[in-house]
Amino acid sequence: MATVFRWLLRIFTGLVVLAAAALGLSYYFASRSLPDYDEDFRVTGVTAPVEIVRDTANVPHVFGASDSDVFFALGFVHAQDRLWQMTMLRRTAQGRLAEVFGTASVKTDELMRRLDLYGLAVKSVAAQDETTKAALEAYAKGVNAWIGIVNEEAKGRGAPEFFLFSNEIPYWQPADSIAILKLMAMRATGQIASEVLTARLSLLSQDWARDLMPDVPGKGVAALPPYASLMPGVKRSFAALERVHNPLSPVATMPFAGASNAWAAAPNRSAAGGSLLANDPHLDLSAPSLWYLARLELETGGVIGGTIPGIPAVLTGRNAGLGWGISTAWLDDQDIRMEELNPADPERYRTQDGWKPFVNRRSIIEVKDAPPVTVTLRWSDNGPIIPGSHFDLASVTPPGHVAALNWTALDPADKSMTSAMKLMHAQSVEDGIEAGKDFVAPAQNVVMADAEGIAMVMFGAMPERPAAMQGQGRLPALGWKPENRWTGRMPYSDNPRFLNPEGGIVGNTNNKTVDRPFPNHVAFRWGDTQRVQRWTRLMQEREVHSRESFIAAQLDTVSPAARTLLPLIAADLWFTGEAAPTGTQERLRQTALEVLAEWDGDMNEHLPEPLIYAAWVRALQNRLIRDELGPLADSFSHVEPLFIERVYRDIDGASRWCDVMQSAPIETCAEVASLALDDAVLELSERYGSNVESWRWGDAHQAAQDHPVLGRTPFLKWVVNIRQSKSGGDHTLDRGLTAGNGDEPFLNVNGAGYRGVYDFADPDSSVFIISTGQSGHPLSRHYDDLSVLWRRGEYVPMSLDPELARAAATGIMVLTPTGTP
Incomplete structure (x- = not known):
């Protein structure tokens, strides 16, 4: 027995030693790619020495002799800190993920090849002005x-991920940057998904479509036509939408299709007498964040703010004279066209002038550990043909037809990058407005402020649609009919703009900005009907604002949806009946109602009320629509406040949703609300215990800043993922959009990855922050150092003073031209 024990001990010790050696070796190779921010380099491509000063937040301040040298250095530091992220963004746009990740990414690659975003980006390079070409x-x-330095000096392949996946890193091209901007345009629009879901509901019932996807209240909006009258032969379907989650996929469903807050106050509404501007764009949270902070000293002066690695522009930020912020405009920039196939030759489609052949091209998708996949790419006059397996298009495509996509971003002469560069150089609101003239996509409401005024202008190409267009862009339409074809773009002067309004405040929370009749409208569906209510109140309850009041508004966690819906759904439930015995389901419901009765709608992470409310309205919406829609109800993964309000106010007879179709009795809305509350408290008690007062919103609502690739890998996920308890919710200004489905439906997966507040009374007192850290290297102390500040609602200084940067420098790097003594 002693001999067996000794051998077991030796084997165990050997395994521990081997494991320790393997971990040590892994750490050694992974740490080789950690950059030394004090290391100097001799490089080819700069004309004079370039100084890169890293402040305490690891924000690079770049000082060079020319703009070209500065942009060279920006590319250098982006690659130092985010090479893996940049490579993945490029591969996504190119449709080359399957080369690294295998069959799971083939569908994403196929879609990207069909859209040809990268091919269009290559063509767009020639359309840029000379200044932009030089910068690219x-x-x-x-x-x-x-x-080159990574390869020559064996710096750990540039990032730890390259040890686990393909370490092929093709050299960067100017088209790569434009392709990533187009990728952002894809992430910022959900119009395809909206058209398909609207069409499916319309096939089932016009009333259902009107209630569940109502037009945002306002005048002059036309009624929704029945889809069945436009597309004969399409069958009704209750089937659930296909949901294949790929963290690297750029396709966004409606709740995630771009959101943001941006607002500004004129000097007469500022306590210090200078314009104010606040901006926090909302995108899917990830580790590292999509955003990267940088300061560039250009020939026109310093510029500082948020960049996206891969794109040589400050997309939201300020210079000495102008500040700008971005907010997704929710422009209806996509239309689905149904192309009728020639029954005798399916390679030809119907046009108003007869049958015409598709433009075809074959493309081979290389797949890791599997045979390559060959796809035939097709285009009609209306755009690329998208198979029915994408976006659930098969459910709304009539027999003998295929779907084509009209989209403004599919422009081979897209000058959006030139516009972004011009905005960065603009020194006044007027210059900023002029910079947006050539911008195409993604459509953004750009809020601007200079020392004297403010403005909000929509940047982006608005499609020019005929007034007689079938479906008005809300439903797929027949592609051969001339009344359904775009006739061009509306002039930039027609884009919504608000310049120095009398009230001294401009802003956007993705809410409806203009009330124009079709076809001069911007959209029928907008990204927000709730946050704007809170924003309006916060802006108007003070005569003048300050940097601090703008920060407080950015971080506000009061839900106007909760304040509106709770009195409606609980109207017949508050304080009714005798107190139930302790430990019963009835008592649990009464306790939940008691705590909600005193709640002010603050989605604070430390409170139980936000969790009860969120679970209740989620269960309520499910009960209201599940019996009518069946599996299709899964498409409504997030609470639609306008729908629930319509039901409980019985607008246009919407209270009929409360009656369960399959049951003989006629259920009332109060009964359904009570049953839904029981569903919610039972689910919560099973997960968090029976003590209601101990429940905590932050336990369920954690900001999930996960690594897109390694975030689900055992052991590694504990190293690369950043999880934090977080206040806010779907409808708060400090937006913490939830997952909506799955095992953790309240996980915060989308939010403000960047926040900035700019004060032109004292520009160097401006502040900004991102949600993770500057580095994409999990072993770097700058991988998550800013995330703690972000969660607490803190910021770092946003100063253009070079001496301040140098005084607190954590590293100073100099890039010297090769051959310089």
């Missing part, structure tokens, strides 16, 4: 300089 070229050289 210099930036690419900077990225490639770091890739």
Whole structure:
């Protein structure tokens, strides 16, 4: 027995030693790619020494002799800190993820090949002005300089992920940056999904479509036509939408299709007498964040703010004279066209002039550990043909037809990058407005402020639709009919703009901005009907604002949806009946109602009320629509406040949703609300215990900043994922959009990855923050150092003073031209 024990001990010790050695070796190789921010380099591509000063938040301040040198250095630092992220963004746009991740990414690659975003980006390079071309070229050289150093000096392949996946890193090209901007346009629109879901509901019932996807209240909006009258032969379907989650997929469903807050106050509404501007764009949370903070010293002066690695522009930020913020405009920039196939030759489609052949091209998708996949790409005059397996298009495509996509971003002469560069150089509101003239996609409401005034202008190409268009862009339409074809773009002067309004405040929370009749409208569906209510109140309850009041508004966690819906759904339930015995389901419901009765709608992470409310309205909406829609109800993964309000106010007879169709009795809305509350408290008690007062919103609502690739890998997920308890919710200004489905429906998966507040009374007192850290390297102390500040609602200084940056420098790097003594 002693001999067996000794051998077991030896084996165990050997395994521990081997494991320790493997971990040590892994750490050694992974740490090789950690950059030394004090290390100097000799590089080819700069004309004079470039100084890169890293402040305490690891924000690079770049000082060079020319703009080209500065953009070179920006590419260099982006690659130093985010090379893996940049490579994945490029692969996504190119449709080349399957080369790394295998069959799971083939469908994403196929869609990207069909859209040809990368091919369009290559063509768009020639359309940029000379200044932008020079910046793109210099930036690419900077990225490639770091890739060359990684290869020559064995710096851990540039990022730890390259040890686990393909370490092939092709050199950067100017088209790569434009392709990533187009990728952002795809993430910022959900119009395809909206059209398909509207069509499916319309096939089932016009009333259902009107109630569940109502037009945002306002005048002059036309009624929804029945889809069955437009597309004969399409069958009704209650089937659930296909849901294949791929963290690297750029396709966004409606709740996640771009959101943001941006607002500004004129000097007469500012306590210090200078314009104020606040901005917090909302995107899917990830580790690292999509945003990267940087300061560039250009020939026109310093500029500082949020960049996206891969794009050589400050997309939201300020310079000495102008500040700008972005908010998704929710422009209806996509239309689905149903192309009728020739029964005798399916390679031809119907046009108003007869049958016409599709433009075809074959594309081969290389797949890791599997045979390559060959797809035939097709285009009609209306755009690329998208198979029915994408976006659930098969459910709304009539027999003998295929779907084509009209989309403003599919423009081979897209000058959006030039516009972004011009905005960065603009020194006044007027210059900023002029910069937006050539912007195409993604459509953004750009809020601007200079020392004297403010403005909000929509940047983006608005499709020009005929007044007689079938479906008005809300439903798929027949592609061969001339009344359904776009006739061009509306002039930039027609884009909504608000310049120095009398009230001294402009802003947007993705809410409806204009009330125009079709076809001069912007959209029928908008991204927000709730946050704008809270924003309006906060802006108007003070005569003047300050940097601090703008910060408080950015961080506000009161839900106007909760304040509206709770009195409606609980109207017949408050304080009714005798107190039930302790430990019973009835008592649990009464306790939940008691705590909700005293609640002010603050979605604070430390309170039980937000959790009870969120679970209740989620269960309520499910009970209201499940018996009518069946599996299709899963498409409504997030609470639709306008729908529940319509039901409980019985607008247009919407209270009929409360009656369960399959049961003989006629259920009332109060009964359904009570049953839904029982569903909610039972689910919560099973997960968090029976003590209602101990429940905590933050336990369920954690900001899930997960690594897109390694975030689900055992053990590694504990290293690469950043999880934090978080206040806010779906409808708060400090937006913490929930997952909506799955095992953790209240997980916070989308929010403000960047926040900035700019004060032109004292510009160097401006502040900003991102949600993770600057580095994409999990072993770097800058991987998550800013996330703690972000969660607490804190910021870091946003100063253009070079001496301040140098005084607190954590590293100073100099890039010297090769051959310089």
